[in-house]
Amino acid sequence: MTVAIKLYDLCGRDERLRFSPFCWRVRMALAHKGLEFTTQPWRFLEKDAIAFANHDKVPVLVDGEQVVTDSFDIMRYLDDAYPQAPLFGEGASYQRARFFKHYVERSVTPALFRIVALDLLAAIHPDDRDYFRETREARFGCTLEALHQPEQGRGLLKQALAPVYAQLKDADFIDGDSPAGADYLLFGSMMWAYSVSQEPLVEDEDEVDQWFKRMLAVHDGIAGKATTVRDIA
Amino acid sequence: MTVAIKLYDLCGRDERLRFSPFCWRVRMALAHKGLEFTTQPWRFLEKDAIAFANHDKVPVLVDGEQVVTDSFDIMRYLDDAYPQAPLFGEGASYQRARFFKHYVERSVTPALFRIVALDLLAAIHPDDRDYFRETREARFGCTLEALHQPEQGRGLLKQALAPVYAQLKDADFIDGDSPAGADYLLFGSMMWAYSVSQEPLVEDEDEVDQWFKRMLAVHDGIAGKATTVRDIA
Secondary structure (H helix, E strand, C coil): CCCCEEEEEECCCCCCCCCCHHHHHHHHHHHHCCCCEEEEEECCCCHHHHHHHCCCCCCEEEECCEEEECHHHHHHHHHHHCCCCCCCCCHHHHHHHHHHHHHHHHHHHHHHHHHHHHHHHHHCCHHHHHHHHHHHHHHHCCCHHHHCCHHHHHHHHHHHCHHHHHHHCCCCECCECCCCHHHHHHHHHHHHHHHHCCCCCCCCCCHHHHHHHHHHHHHHHCCCCCCCHHHCC | CCCCEEEEEECCCCCCCCCCHHHHHHHHHHHHCCCCEEEEEECCCCHHHHHHHCCCCCCEEEECCEEEECHHHHHHHHHHHCCCCCCCCCHHHHHHHHHHHHHHHHHHHHHHHHHHHHHHHHHCCHHHHHHHHHHHHHHHCCCHHHHCCHHHHHHHHHHHCHHHHHHHCCCCECCECCCCHHHHHHHHHHHHHHHHCCCCCCCCCCHHHHHHHHHHHHHHHCCCCCCCHHHCC
8 A cells, every 4th residue: 555645735825826935846856756645735824734743834744654844854854765866865965955955045035036026925815915924024124015126036036046057058957967956946946936926037048947947847747737827817 | 106196276476375266176176085296386377388288277287198177177087087085976966066166156256356356466476467457357347446345245255155154054064074076166266365365254253264264174284274465475
């Protein structure tokens, strides 16, 4: 009997709309490993539903008896439990993936936030919007309206992604000929912005755009087939 | 008989002053592998001296019959020729080191340049200064005097290094418990600025400062013992 893997996954105003960058990392990682899984849609205020994990945010992964939280720890867990097709690897390889995670979170994601802030708010379930606004405005120290500066965000994004542009001149994926951990870490954030907004993020058909389209197609198009704001009235 | 490895290494107004970020990568990589080597001091205009390598910049590495140029290619060569203690590793590990190289060159080094531009000019041999000014001003599109903005540079550096600060909260070195390729890639640039200038780069005793001091000490203090502007009248 196969033990089903279950992923608690953030959803928006439409239950099919799944946009958490951290959940996307895990979905892609599960697909990378060829593991079947189901998702449990979850909203920001449903803290009780994941209290069993001693954690108040998704992703939460339930794999039989194992409960794992935090997207990076989940990916690490998947490498330990399912060693085929490593996401991170060991030693320096793992440490460089950890560096890449910090790079995405500290340098890339804040630029993306400026491009999609108000679209993100609109994608969130109406009951969750006060919570979202309060926590994010406290984190950034300004209103979402002040944060929402798509043009400026695109400039910051281009600057932050300069090493990715250089990397993709010589390889189809950040991790080489096929995607692995670093690709999923960056993709999670790009997919988050793409899922909630129709704002252009990078220039059409530039290296990052082409990479993003390749990422939408890999693993039977798990990301390309996902519901985005483009599909919702 | 051991074939001696020889490194053509940029020198400044004092022949002992060696500050090229790319040469420092290679010196540290050679020390990491436990390889003995000699250096051949070289100045910007001595193109004839390295014409045998079909290249006009240092580092140039001569290892017996092998002549290798470009610091990253030299490090890759060392991993192939001397597989002990890998610098980069293979597959995704190598690709992530390549990303890190782009990160250092695109995000970190330009910030450092703003902190030390005029000190760097002063460290260069008087005969080389016109060449240096001309090539760098063309690259940056402004005079060295306009570029030299230490306070602004430190702000940019802190921002660019945000993922390194996060990385070093959980490990002594970027590549983990001991230094490897990624550490040397960043160290080359930091050592370049430190060798030519007494301007503070980061805050005293912060994570990056502590890492830099550890890097000065590794491999019998090869970097810590090097001549810097502090030692030259």
